[in-house]
Amino acid sequence: MKVGEAALQAGLPVKTVRYYADIGLVEPLARSDAGYRIYSAAEVSKLAFIRRARAFDFSINDCRELLGLYQDEERSxxxxxxxxxxxxxxxxxxxxxxxxxxxxxxxxxxxxxxxxxxxxxxxxxxxxxxxxxxx
CATH class of the missing domain: 1.20.5 (Single alpha-helices involved in coiled-coils or other helix-helix interfaces)
Known part of the structure; x- marks a missing residue:
């Protein structure tokens, strides 16, 4: 799905989703031939995860760490x-x-x-x- 649909499903503004991609927090799955960012359901889930963490005012760096812990099945x-x-x-x-x-x-x-x-x-x-x- 394109960035607009991903943003809508994650409950975030498109600008925020682009920013997260630009800083490498949640990168799109791929880019279309026309250069559009393409997101899968997995990336949308990560975006929603970050939205919820940011609601608790976790910093971007904290969100990066939390996302890493979330994805690490060996985590403590x-x-x-x-x-x-x-x-x-x-x-x-x-x-x-x-x-x-x-x-x-x-x-x-x-x-x-x-x-x-x-x-x-x-x-x-x-x-x-x-x-x-x-x-």
Missing amino acids: SRDVKAMALKRLEQIDEKLSELNALRAELARVAKECHGDSRPDCPILNSFSGNSSLNRS
Whole structure:
């Protein structure tokens, strides 16, 4: 199948499928006489695998490694679990950062009167002057 159909079946934009081919992540099975990239069901499965891994925000290099582990029938699940746990730790760190940002934004939004006065705790917070003009 051509790249458009492969992209559709994998749930990816055509541009992404071409990019993955260009960087050697998932290469087409072949090229047609006209130069079109031809994908088989196996490549589409790899593309869908990568789409799901990227949904968990695994990097391209991580996806390359995960795909290698997926294809290696001699693999140890220990390696896969280690990658998943590392990513989980990164997600937890990001959640902590986002929760802190949320709390700060909620605090300054509550402090802002939202009226016609020019002083604004939200803007002051963004500029690093959160102690100024607190009302």
